[in-house]
Amino acid sequence: MSDPMTATTLRAAGLSATQIAETLISLIETREAEVRAFAHYDPDQLRLQAGALDARRERGPLHGIPIGVKDVILTRDMPTEHNTARYLGSRPGIDAACVDTLRAAGAMIVGKTVTTEFAATARGGKTRNPHDLSRTPGGSSSGSAAAVAAGMATIALGTQTGGSTIRPASYNGIFGWKPTWNTISREGLKMYSATCDTLGLYSRDAADLELLADVFGFDLLADMPTGLEGLKVGFVRTPTWDRTETSVRTAMSEAIALLEGAGATVSELVLPPLFDDIHEAHKAILDCEGRSAFLSEVRNTPDIHDEFLAKVENRRGETPESLRAAYRLADECRGAYDDIAAGFDIVMTPSATSEAPVGLDSTGDASMNSMWTLLQVPVVSAPGLKGPSGMPIGVSFVARRYEDRRAIAVAGFAAKVLSSAVLETA
Amino acid sequence: MSDPMTATTLRAAGLSATQIAETLISLIETREAEVRAFAHYDPDQLRLQAGALDARRERGPLHGIPIGVKDVILTRDMPTEHNTARYLGSRPGIDAACVDTLRAAGAMIVGKTVTTEFAATARGGKTRNPHDLSRTPGGSSSGSAAAVAAGMATIALGTQTGGSTIRPASYNGIFGWKPTWNTISREGLKMYSATCDTLGLYSRDAADLELLADVFGFDLLADMPTGLEGLKVGFVRTPTWDRTETSVRTAMSEAIALLEGAGATVSELVLPPLFDDIHEAHKAILDCEGRSAFLSEVRNTPDIHDEFLAKVENRRGETPESLRAAYRLADECRGAYDDIAAGFDIVMTPSATSEAPVGLDSTGDASMNSMWTLLQVPVVSAPGLKGPSGMPIGVSFVARRYEDRRAIAVAGFAAKVLSSAVLETA
Numbered sequence: 001m002s003d004p005m006t007a008t009t010l011r012a013a014g015l016s017a018t019q020i021a022e023t024l025i026s027l028i029e030t031r032e033a034e035v036r037a038f039a040h041y042d043p044d045q046l047r048l049q050a051g052a053l054d055a056r057r058e059r060g061p062l063h064g065i066p067i068g069v070k071d072v073i074l075t076r077d078m079p080t081e082h083n084t085a086r087y088l089g090s091r092p093g094i095d096a097a098c099v100d101t102l103r104a105a106g107a108m109i110v111g112k113t114v115t116t117e118f119a120a121t122a123r124g125g126k127t128r129n130p131h132d133l134s135r136t137p138g139g140s141s142s143g144s145a146a147a148v149a150a151g152m153a154t155i156a157l158g159t160q161t162g163g164s165t166i167r168p169a170s171y172n173g174i175f176g177w178k179p180t181w182n183t184i185s186r187e188g189l190k191m192y193s194a195t196c197d198t199l200g201l202y203s204r205d206a207a208d209l210e211l212l213a214d215v216f217g218f219d220l221l222a223d224m225p226t227g228l229e230g231l232k233v234g235f236v237r238t239p240t241w242d243r244t245e246t247s248v249r250t251a252m253s254e255a256i257a258l259l260e261g262a263g264a265t266v267s268e269l270v271l272p273p274l275f276d277d278i279h280e281a282h283k284a285i286l287d288c289e290g291r292s293a294f295l296s297e298v299r300n301t302p303d304i305h306d307e308f309l310a311k312v313e314n315r316r317g318e319t320p321e322s323l324r325a326a327y328r329l330a331d332e333c334r335g336a337y338d339d340i341a342a343g344f345d346i347v348m349t350p351s352a353t354s355e356a357p358v359g360l361d362s363t364g365d366a367s368m369n370s371m372w373t374l375l376q377v378p379v380v381s382a383p384g385l386k387g388p389s390g391m392p393i394g395v396s397f398v399a400r401r402y403e404d405r406r407a408i409a410v411a412g413f414a415a416k417v418l419s420s421a422v423l424e425t426a
Numbered sequence: 427m428s429d430p431m432t433a434t435t436l437r438a439a440g441l442s443a444t445q446i447a448e449t450l451i452s453l454i455e456t457r458e459a460e461v462r463a464f465a466h467y468d469p470d471q472l473r474l475q476a477g478a479l480d481a482r483r484e485r486g487p488l489h490g491i492p493i494g495v496k497d498v499i500l501t502r503d504m505p506t507e508h509n510t511a512r513y514l515g516s517r518p519g520i521d522a523a524c525v526d527t528l529r530a531a532g533a534m535i536v537g538k539t540v541t542t543e544f545a546a547t548a549r550g551g552k553t554r555n556p557h558d559l560s561r562t563p564g565g566s567s568s569g570s571a572a573a574v575a576a577g578m579a580t581i582a583l584g585t586q587t588g589g590s591t592i593r594p595a596s597y598n599g600i601f602g603w604k605p606t607w608n609t610i611s612r613e614g615l616k617m618y619s620a621t622c623d624t625l626g627l628y629s630r631d632a633a634d635l636e637l638l639a640d641v642f643g644f645d646l647l648a649d650m651p652t653g654l655e656g657l658k659v660g661f662v663r664t665p666t667w668d669r670t671e672t673s674v675r676t677a678m679s680e681a682i683a684l685l686e687g688a689g690a691t692v693s694e695l696v697l698p699p700l701f702d703d704i705h706e707a708h709k710a711i712l713d714c715e716g717r718s719a720f721l722s723e724v725r726n727t728p729d730i731h732d733e734f735l736a737k738v739e740n741r742r743g744e745t746p747e748s749l750r751a752a753y754r755l756a757d758e759c760r761g762a763y764d765d766i767a768a769g770f771d772i773v774m775t776p777s778a779t780s781e782a783p784v785g786l787d788s789t790g791d792a793s794m795n796s797m798w799t800l801l802q803v804p805v806v807s808a809p810g811l812k813g814p815s816g817m818p819i820g821v822s823f824v825a826r827r828y829e830d831r832r833a834i835a836v837a838g839f840a841a842k843v844l845s846s847a848v849l850e851t852a
Contacts, residue, residue, distance in 0.1 A: 101725055217721055
């Protein structure tokens with residue numbers, strides 16, 4: 001049975017934006033009180049938007065497709081509040097570049113989704129995981145991931161600086177795509193780390209990510225994989241593997257067996273010692289870049305949370321030497337990774353350390369993601385597997401830079417295999 | 427005689443923002459009709475701003491200091507038009523992070539200064555060089571450089587992706603500072619290249635750059651130079667030296683002689699062959715990053731200039747492989763440069779290929795700057811020298827990353843020596 005809320009299904013049904021909006025409004029009425037994914041949502045505004053889209057002479061490739069937008073991304077007709085007091089009610093009147101592109105393609109912006117403060121903290125927000133309301137949806141793209149998982153948006157935009165897109169994708173059982181750094185403009189997204197900040201995208205279906213890749217102008221590759229048969233897969237534990245819980249280790253073993261069952265060859269890709277300190281380099285770079293990114297907020301917000309002040313005051317005590325060393329390590333790893341990964345069609349790695357943790361105070365642990373963010377490579381998290389608590393566990397597929405389409409394709413093939421296994425054991 | 431328009435002089439005089447505003451309004455009335463530095467300027471708005479600043483309980487370090495803002499940088503109370511039709515009258519109600527920080531320090535925003543289209547082209551605008559109205563002020567920060575040179579602003583903000591800050595500094599005989607990449611937030615600046623885009627700053631005095639470094643939270647270094655005596659200076663011709671005109675080669679020889687006369691030791695720093703293709707890598711990276719940066723503009727602007735379309739359509743034909751190679755070369759050069767430059771206290775290099783060219787159609791040649799932009803190192807252009815046409819020629823002082831204060835200090839010492847030479851020959 002096809003998912004009624006994917007772009008593929010909505011397009012095939014030939015619905016008007018207004019019809020889609022009405023369906024969506026009913027769904028949100030049913031689910032939002034529990035999930036609390038939205039920071040701003042106005043059904044009347046949605047109806048107006050839908051009417052305007054239906055009045056267009058030409059229908060774009062995303063005509064009427066409902067897209068949730070993380071509340072650190074500017075939207076010309078809605079507030080952008082960053083989940084922080086200084087920006088309550090702030091309405092800057094311009095769209096972020098990604099929203100501008102999506103609107104040109106006919107997309108309908110559903111509302112603004114809950115973020116952690118400035119998308120720069122693991123302190124939880126109000127959003128709950130649609131699979132189990134006692135658990136976090138992850139963060140910082142909490143509301144975007146939860147909205148897509150709950151069917152309250154077809155697509156949603158998040159951001160990732162550490163693990164803010166891929167971890168919530170895992171926790172919520174949806175697709176998450178962190179593109180190659182800067183292949184989708186980050187203009188109009190709140191800044192934290194210029195080296196790591198990346199627009200992220202959520203969907204319920206790999207085909208929807210393909211559609212987004214078209215809209216954002218990603219070229220098809222000459223040698224696209226056509227299935228899992230014969231695919232050379234490198235499995236990477238990453239230097240933070242010791243943080244993974246048994247649930248994730250078991251899931252990865254299952255995933256490997258399932259991919260091999262479908263004809264892929266999975267072998268371990270062992271990173272050289274150069275990568276041992278990459279997690280620390282990520283921290284140093286975030287603190288360095290957070291220092292300039294949050295300076296203006298600190299100067300204008302006397303009671304700002306101490307974690308922002310700590311960055312601006314350089315409490316880690318970084319020096320020109322230590323910062324150059326951190327950037328240099330990142331630069332060297334990026335080149336080395338290109339070489340190492342060339343031996344595989346795709347790389348697989350966990351999307352998170354665990355199932356979604358119980359409680360809303362913390363959005364969980366990003367340590368499985370930050371290396372990939374710093375390497376600036378494309379990552380697509382595929383849903384399908386479940387852990388011992390019945391919560392989703394994602395598998396990340398990582399391609400080399402500018403080969404996002406490869407990661408999307410493989411994640412699509414893999415998700416079918418992974419979810420069929422769950423159906424069989426259910 | 428001290429320059430009446432520097433922040434140092436204005437601060438020492440203890441003037442109110444209103445007094446400064448009135449002086450400035452008179453100056454602009456006299457000069458603007460010829461120089462045409464502003465895209466937006468409203469004397470009444472300036473008076474209101476000054477009044478509000480004077481009503482503040484505490485005076486910030488930049489109380490009433492008049493700052494011009496390039497028209498690709500968001501200002502909450504003025505239009506931001508990017509010198510392009512789509513944004514005529516556009517007034518996003520937020521400040522760029524840098525403007526937000528400057529306002530917190532008490533700065534007065536004079537107006538928006540002329541940029542080339544999206545700060546991404548060398549097609550000239552309406553602004554004229556205050557030293558010779560028949561010549562370009564350079565670009566893309568045309569209005570900012572011209573406004574400071576003409577005394578219509580004490581400080582001005584520009585941006586640099588190729589040579590958009592340092593080249594105009596040279597052409598207009600003022601100080602230009604391109605900070606270490608991302609040490610001043612680029613949030614709220616129009617994007618072109620995330621790897622190269624850098625906020626730039628202009629002043630009439632090195633002490634004003636020191637003041638700005640304080641405001642933007644740059645740490646003092648442990649081993650700051652105290653003068654030119656004994657300073658080890660590396661002179662770099664860069665791989666694009668063959669584009670320099672005789673005027674600049676002569677000026678560099680003069681500068682070397684003057685620095686040596688003041689007790690510095692200048693020796694040639696020869697870059698290894700690794701750097702031979704860095705100019706090409708800069709072009710590839712700009713086209714790659716321009717592709718995503720201008721996608722939304724292209725999708726929403728049917729009659730956009732072909733040079734933006736060319737980027738979005740990837741007419742250079744870059745591939746994943748060619749792009750990875752370009753980024754890798756840049757990454758490797760960055761590390762190599764840190765090592766090479768460690769043998770010197772400071773590096774010097776031309777700020778431009780020539781004096782400001784005659785005519786307003788082109789803003790000149792950025793080829794002396796793009797390598798440094800891609801290396802993400804701090805550059806300060808010091809004024810003082812003049813060419814055979816009597817136009818200013820700047821000398822760039824380059825430090826290693828995060829050592830901006832060193833470049834500012836040396837440029838300050840050097841400018842005194844360079845300008846004294848001109849006075850002697852005059």
